[in-house]
Amino acid sequence: MNGRLLLASLVLLATVLFALAPLYRHGDVPIAIHHLLHALILFGAALAALLFTWPGAPRAPGRVPWLLITLLSPLAAMLLMWPSEYSVFEREPALHALQHLGLVLFGFLTAYAGQRFAAGIGIAMSATMLLMGLLAAGGFGVSPPLQVH
Amino acid sequence: MSVPMNVRAARAIMWTYLATGLTIFLLMLLLGIAMRAEQAGWITLAPGSFYSMLSLHGIGMIVAMAIAGLGTLWYFVNREIQLDARIAYTAYGFFVAGVVCVIVAVFPGHYGALWTMLYPLPFIGTYWPSWATGVWLIGNALAIAGFVILCAQMLAALLARYGGFRGVLAIDYVFQHRRFSEEGKEPPPPQMFAAAITAIDGLISSALGMLYGIAMIVHWIDPSVPLNPLWAKNLIYQFGHTFANLTIYIAVAGVYVGLAHCTKRKYHTSVPLVVAWWGTLLFVILAYFHHLYMDFVQNEALQYIGEIASYLAAIPVVVVTIFSGVMLVHRSGLRWGLGALFLYAGMIGWVVGGIAAVLDATIPINFDLHNTLWVPGHFHTYLLEGVLLFILGWMFVQLEQRSGTLSSLLTRWLVGIGIFGGGALFVLGFYIAGAAGVPRRYAIEPAPGPQMASIATIGAIIVLAGFLAMVFEALRMARLPATEANA
Numbered sequence A: 001m002n003g004r005l006l007l008a009s010l011v012l013l014a015t016v017l018f019a020l021a022p023l024y025r026h027g028d029v030p031i032a033i034h035h036l037l038h039a040l041i042l043f044g045a046a047l048a049a050l051l052f053t054w055p056g057a058p059r060a061p062g063r064v065p066w067l068l069i070t071l072l073s074p075l076a077a078m079l080l081m082w083p084s085e086y087s088v089f090e091r092e093p094a095l096h097a098l099q100h101l102g103l104v105l106f107g108f109l110t111a112y113a114g115q116r117f118a119a120g121i122g123i124a125m126s127a128t129m130l131l132m133g134l135l136a137a138g139g140f141g142v143s144p145p146l147q148v149h
Numbered sequence B: 001m002s003v004p005m006n007v008r009a010a011r012a013i014m015w016t017y018l019a020t021g022l023t024i025f026l027l028m029l030l031l032g033i034a035m036r037a038e039q040a041g042w043i044t045l046a047p048g049s050f051y052s053m054l055s056l057h058g059i060g061m062i063v064a065m066a067i068a069g070l071g072t073l074w075y076f077v078n079r080e081i082q083l084d085a086r087i088a089y090t091a092y093g094f095f096v097a098g099v100v101c102v103i104v105a106v107f108p109g110h111y112g113a114l115w116t117m118l119y120p121l122p123f124i125g126t127y128w129p130s131w132a133t134g135v136w137l138i139g140n141a142l143a144i145a146g147f148v149i150l151c152a153q154m155l156a157a158l159l160a161r162y163g164g165f166r167g168v169l170a171i172d173y174v175f176q177h178r179r180f181s182e183e184g185k186e187p188p189p190p191q192m193f194a195a196a197i198t199a200i201d202g203l204i205s206s207a208l209g210m211l212y213g214i215a216m217i218v219h220w221i222d223p224s225v226p227l228n229p230l231w232a233k234n235l236i237y238q239f240g241h242t243f244a245n246l247t248i249y250i251a252v253a254g255v256y257v258g259l260a261h262c263t264k265r266k267y268h269t270s271v272p273l274v275v276a277w278w279g280t281l282l283f284v285i286l287a288y289f290h291h292l293y294m295d296f297v298q299n300e301a302l303q304y305i306g307e308i309a310s311y312l313a314a315i316p317v318v319v320v321t322i323f324s325g326v327m328l329v330h331r332s333g334l335r336w337g338l339g340a341l342f343l344y345a346g347m348i349g350w351v352v353g354g355i356a357a358v359l360d361a362t363i364p365i366n367f368d369l370h371n372t373l374w375v376p377g378h379f380h381t382y383l384l385e386g387v388l389l390f391i392l393g394w395m396f397v398q399l400e401q402r403s404g405t406l407s408s409l410l411t412r413w414l415v416g417i418g419i420f421g422g423g424a425l426f427v428l429g430f431y432i433a434g435a436a437g438v439p440r441r442y443a444i445e446p447a448p449g450p451q452m453a454s455i456a457t458i459g460a461i462i463v464l465a466g467f468l469a470m471v472f473e474a475l476r477m478a479r480l481p482a483t484e485a486n487a
């Protein structure tokens, strides 16, 4: 195994261990912080996928299914970050860990499928997914009370 | 001489996108006339109908221009590196599904919280059922997905063709100009900057649009999930403003290629042009802050960034493009067919609409013009008299080249007076009423709104007549036999 693959495997392993945190750590985390931790999981998973597929010489765009996977995975990840589910997840650590593993999967798929479609697209799609994950902390399930009813 | 398969497939895609975009445009134009006639007091629509129609008209027009323009841009990229046609049709499927959803949300759904779907308006005190909001949101998400697919495909192709971002953005061409030229290298042609900036900014802003869409869909399904209204407004305006603004940069590719065709000269990439496009790349995604000038809770620094970015996104690229365009035409012996006329007139619309836009983006002036009819004034100028004309211009350049003929003088006058003259009258109504402080987005307006709306409605009907004349002329030219070189 070359150094790059080893590094990719280590990053993936660390991300999975981090994603399994609900199994060995308990306690309430505010929603905004929770989103940021999720973004970290997405980052780790995408980074691992990019390392696995590196180096990809720029080549012409490839097949439709890869493109659809890299398009839909970040959306699935954002849906998994559905804030009101936290209460259920907080009560069920196994479910919570499963949700995190889902984030690992979608984060990985975004980058991997993107790079399989064409070199550079996995990076671009991972960057925009990360942007979504980080921005979610600003208002997805987090808000001052509304003044209108 | 027969046309290669790839070129034929690419042309089919371009014409499919063009025809779809222009058909949606025509339908939305009819809605626009009905709304302006109601503002003029000529007709009375059922309560709420105006806002439902405004929602559909706003989103429909922007998407129509995007579809027509993207088909053309895709065609240009395909000339540099062969693209997979199936991807373009996949994106097309997403666009069509999105458009159908949005239409269903309005007819019969009566959705009426406008294209901005600003949280929490689509959920509070509505006169339409909740399902209509859901279908509207899903429709928008589908259309954004179509856009992302095309952006990703074009970006991938450009990266492959020009050797990564460095090549796509012509960084060596600018910073090591002499060595670059000595090595006999060529920077990407101008239309590829339009494609690159559309793809990069499109991917960034679509991410924000998608996040907003998902958050809204989640709130629709589960109202216990709150969203931060200021955050939501930032997201939707970042996406919405950028997407609407990108339509001009998408369409301007037609100027680079079309004017070069007409003048039989080459539209060269120059260092100022590249640097101007870098400005657009960076500042288009920041300019939207000017929509939040009145949001006192917004961080103050962002307001200034919005003002500066509004200037820097538009001015350099407009100046360089138009200057080079005028130079191209100067003493070229150009024959003024409809193609060249549209492209040239479109540049005027771009400048006038652009100046009106940056005026409104200037904070002290915005105090007076914010949310007045000045706003639809500026964007109708650059969309109707800029983007649309660029698209029509490229379309006619193709038709004229294929048939080897130009339209008759009478047809050119009829179409020109209709679309350009009628359009000028139409937008003038917005500007005058806006400067007088008449608010935008009202079915019933205070004076001088209705008086101006009457003049504008006449202008819009003239636009309709000109547009129909243009359609007949396009169909006539399309039926002419192709010249041998274009058979």
Ligand code: HEM
Pocket (backbone or CB within 6 Å): B029, B031, B032, B033, B035, B036, B054, B055, B057, B058, B059, B061, B062, B065, B114, B115, B116, B376, B380, B383, B384, B388, B426, B439, B440, B441, B442, B460, B463, B464
């Ligand atoms: C002659 C053709 C057109 C007519 C008669 C027309 C009419 C109108 C009217 C009456 C409004 C409402 C203004 C207000 O009170 O706020 C409006 C808004 C709008 N129009 Fe048009 N329009 C035309 C062309 C276009 C084009 C070409 C585009 C874009 C490509 C466009 C995009 C929009 C948008 C985005 C809005 C704002 C919707 C909103 O405020 O939510 N329109 N139009």
